[in-house]
Amino acid sequence: MLAQNTIEQVIDSQKERYDQLDTGLEREMKSPERLRNFALIITGVRRCGKSTLMRQINKSLPGNTLYVNFEDPRLAGFELSDFNRLNSISHKRETGIFLFDEIQIIDKWENYVRFALDQGHRVFITGSNAKMLSIELGTKLTGRHITRELFPFSYAEYLAFTGEQPGQESADSYMLKGGFPEMLKTDEPEVLMRLFQDILIRDVAVRHGIRNTSSLQQLAVWLISNIGKPVTGNSLRKIFDIGSSSSIMDYLSYFSDAYLFYFVPVFSFSQKVQMVNAKKVYAVDTGLIRVNSRSFTRDDGRILENMVFLQLRRLHQEIFYFKQKKECDFIVCEKGKPAVIIQVCMDLNSDNLEREMAGIREAMEFLKMSRGTIVTHNQEDIFTFGDQTVKVLPFSKWAQGVM
Secondary structure, three states: OOOHHHHHHHHHHHHHHHHHOOOOOOOOOOOHHHHOOOEEEEEEOOOOOHHHHHHHHHHHOOOOOEEEEOOOHHHOOOOOOHHHHHHHHHHHOOOOEEEEEOHHHOOOHHHHHHHHHHOOOEEEEEEOOHHHHHHHHOOOOOOOEEEEEEOOOOHHHHHHHHOOOOOHHHHHHHHHHOOOHHHHHHOOHHHHHHHHHHHHHHHHHHHHOOOOHHHHHHHHHHHHOOOOOEEOHHHHHOOOOOOOHHHHHHHHHHHHHOOOEEEEOEOOOOHHHHHHOOEEEEEOOHHHHHHHOOOOOOOHHHHHHHHHHHHHHHHOOEEEEEEOOOEEEEEEEEOOEEEEEEEEOOOOOOOOHHHHHHHHHHHHHHHOOOEEEEEEOOOOEEEEEOOEEEEEEEHHHHOOOOO
16 A cells, blocks of 8 residues: 555656657557547567557547556555545546556556546556456456557568668568667667566566576576477476476466467367467567577578568467478468468578478468468569469568568
8 A cells, every 4th residue: 555645756757757758669550549438458578669659649648648657666565445546646637548557567457447447537558468467357347448469560660660671681680680679779689688587587487476487597598499399398398397297388378478489389170189289489579589599500490480470470369380291380360260371481492492382282282272472581483383372472571561
């Protein structure tokens, strides 16, 4: 519990700093005016630009607003009853527009947000833990919220931010640096080393009460060093001293909730088959991979694959890999039906052309689809096999929507 004047002083201090910050690169989203009757929830990995997007929203809103960042250590001890004091402050300042950063820190926060919405107030929220938010949103805020998932910069946003021109050179730079704004501003790899540790400690270990942080960090480093490879709880249990495979699966779930890693299942019309088979691991940013991986090779092919996954994930929720006799990297489904087939290859050459084509063609035949795409580093081509057409595109073109 906190005194009202303490809360008010912190709000004033935050606002003074908040108003001085740059609103940054405009991120694409619908006008907040369309969301008047809903809480807008912005989720995503730490430091991807959620607070900056909140400032952009704040700038577009009419009248006074009330901004609170709950990660401020001066608000330690803030609890549900303190929202009554916050409400009094809002009346005093004649505003019914709330902007809350990292609100999931406060237990039962959704009770107050529901109350605020019922009072006709407008609420904008950021959070960096998918599971905690989803559980809370599924109870008190069912039907009263809209969620927007934010990622580090896409390739198109990277070009807009840096002023670079589309093409192989900028795609290579994007592969190396990734899309975290702070990294692109400073060009200091240490930014991504510190971020990796912050996510592991603050968003995973502290949030889930994990004491064995050494094993947690070792597991995370192994995963980021093995991007694009299939993993299971049993296979990882043999490598790490974390106990049972169920404990390993809990850790993987925590990584996913913190938006650090994504785990892609095998394509199957059976959910049971999807659940029991190995999942391929991808990271939220390629720069994060480059800086924190222990791999002693460049792994450009797998990092390109990670780039393609992230671009697909920005647009789609249902992503799988294909494995029968051959393999294909990505099957994208829309409303449960296969819609896009993607193979990724750094460089198509005489040694791998037949293998890569066999994988994508088998997927096309299995799914009864006539078109597929191979994303490469810098090659462009078209292959036709009867009624099957495989288009080859460099990442720099494919990522900007040239499918």
